[in-house]
Amino acid sequence: MSNAKAYSTDAATSPLAPASIPRRETGPKDVHIQILFCGVCHTDLHISRNEWGGTTYPCVPGHEIVGRVIKTGAEVKHFKEGDLAAVGCMVDSCRCCENCRDGFEQFCESGTIFTYNAPDKHLGGMTYGGYSDHVVVDEAFVLRVPGNLDLAACAPLLCAGITTYSPLRHHKVGKGQKVGIVGLGGLGHMGVKFAHAFGAHVVVLTTSPGKAEDALRLGADEVVISTSPDEMKKHANSFHFILDTVSAPHDINAFFALLKRDGTLTQVGVPAQPLPVQVFSLLHNRRSFSGSLIGGIRETQEMLDFCGEHSITSDIELIPIQKINEAYERLLKSDVKYRFVIDMATLQ
Numbered sequence: 001m002s003n004a005k006a007y008s009t010d011a012a013t014s015p016l017a018p019a020s021i022p023r024r025e026t027g028p029k030d031v032h033i034q035i036l037f038c039g040v041c042h043t044d045l046h047i048s049r050n051e052w053g054g055t056t057y058p059c060v061p062g063h064e065i066v067g068r069v070i071k072t073g074a075e076v077k078h079f080k081e082g083d084l085a086a087v088g089c090m091v092d093s094c095r096c097c098e099n100c101r102d103g104f105e106q107f108c109e110s111g112t113i114f115t116y117n118a119p120d121k122h123l124g125g126m127t128y129g130g131y132s133d134h135v136v137v138d139e140a141f142v143l144r145v146p147g148n149l150d151l152a153a154c155a156p157l158l159c160a161g162i163t164t165y166s167p168l169r170h171h172k173v174g175k176g177q178k179v180g181i182v183g184l185g186g187l188g189h190m191g192v193k194f195a196h197a198f199g200a201h202v203v204v205l206t207t208s209p210g211k212a213e214d215a216l217r218l219g220a221d222e223v224v225i226s227t228s229p230d231e232m233k234k235h236a237n238s239f240h241f242i243l244d245t246v247s248a249p250h251d252i253n254a255f256f257a258l259l260k261r262d263g264t265l266t267q268v269g270v271p272a273q274p275l276p277v278q279v280f281s282l283l284h285n286r287r288s289f290s291g292s293l294i295g296g297i298r299e300t301q302e303m304l305d306f307c308g309e310h311s312i313t314s315d316i317e318l319i320p321i322q323k324i325n326e327a328y329e330r331l332l333k334s335d336v337k338y339r340f341v342i343d344m345a346t347l348q
Contacts, residue, residue: 001025001123005347006132007321008058012050015325016131021060024122024136031079031142032071033087038130039064039155039314040340042186042247045328047117051272055117062130063089063115064158064341066151076139084145086304088158089294091115091127091141103296105141131321133347143301146308153313156186156339157304159294160314164191164243165303166295167266168198171241175199180235180242182226182255184211184218187245187268189315189338192218195243197310203235205242205255214337218315226254237261237285245269256281256289264288314339320346 001022008019026032044061046052065087069079079085092113093105100108113119116129128135145154164187173179179200181191188204195202196219203222204215212223224231232254239258247269255265256278263285267275282289295303307313315338319327327340 004128004132004134006060006128007324007347008060008128008131009048010057012048012055016048016061016328019058019060021058021128021132022123023128023134026071026073026136028073028075029139030073030136031069031076031085031139032134032136033065033067033085033142034070034134035065035067035130035132035344037066037152037155038062038342038344039159039316040319040324040327040331040342041156041159042331043159044129045331046270056126059117059126060128060131061116062132062342063087064155064160065115065130065135066145066155066158067135067344070134073139078144079139079142084147084151086143086145086154086158087115087130087135087137087141088143088162088300089115090297091118091137092121095140103298105296106294131324131342133344141297143297143304146304148308149311149313152318152341152343153316154304154307155341156190156314156316157307158300160186160190160339161307162295162300162303163187163268163292164245165194165306166299167243167268167290167292168194168241169299170292171264171266173198173200173241177201177240178203178238180205180224180239180255180258181220182206182242182244183246183269184208184215184338185245185334186314186336186339189218191243191245192220193312196220197306197312203239232258239263241266243268247271249273249275252276253278253281256287259285259287261285262287264290266290266292268292314341316341318343322346
């Protein structure tokens with residue numbers, strides 16, 4: 001066992017602060033990674049402040065990890081010292097249930113082992129995340145990073161990227177389709193980039209007129225102000241697919257009305273309170289309402305490779321780790337374009 005420098009919180013009301021945490025020794029199938037950058041996800045804030053319940057303290061957040069391999073176990077086949085590597089939201093699963101065998105480890109029937117705040121079978125206690133200087137992860141859950149991309153801007157791909165890529169791919173978004181992206185934040189801006197790269201006609205649905213210019217810059221073909229009944233009415237019954245990335249309370253039924261016959265709205269934002277659904281909105285035009293949770297390891301690697309081929313990264317603001325608490329407060333105000341990423345070289 002070794003110790004890692006980290007930032008952790010000891011209670012829902014406590015700020016993140018410097019700490020020392022244990023990391024296991026590098027086992028035969030493990031990859032030991034020096035963390036270079038770690039993205040800041042809204043989930044980090046939710047869990048560190050116990051807003052969803054179930055947080056165990058101390059808690060070290062961070063599941064958008066990009067780094068460099070500093071050691072590998074004797075049985076590791078696909079990584080060597082010096083390689084770039086990444087770790088996303090998961091570090092293990094049972095690997096034998098139907099979902100795991102099919103490449104959907106995020107739906108492991110025995111319980112996915114998430115990168116932080118999940119049971120740690122190696123050291124006991126709970127897993128600790130990427131707000132730290134190094135991490136040891138089983139090779140099966142380590143990903144390759146395209147060498148042609150900005151490493152810091154790659155970090156959010158490990159959560160925001162796969163969270164939006166997976167449902168767009170699953171629903172076969174592509175040329176000839178009209179696709180809506182609800183919300184232009186950390187998730188939404190990645191949804192726009194992917195939907196555009198897939199060849200769809202992309203429409204951003206936002207409550208903020210000031211975001212129109214940015215939406216077009218990111219790849220949107222149109223922008224609709226969702227609080228305008230007249231604008232929304234013009235697009236009724238016209239969308240093949242809508243990706244809703246909003247985690248604040250909102251009227252989801254207004255977006256159901258935009259779907260064509262057999263159209264689908266997939267929810268990836270996580271509002272704290274249930275969203276009221278008018279069932280008739282779904283019955284009309286045989287519309288569907290679905291959800292999606294990140295993606296499996298195989299699909300996450302596919303997404304990273306796609307990003308490398310199409311030069312897609314997240315729009316980020318790089319911060320020193322000493323500003324993480326300030327970043328959380330700004331995140332609550334949507335005061336970032338569009339993801340914070342921590343430069344782990346600042347962790348002294």
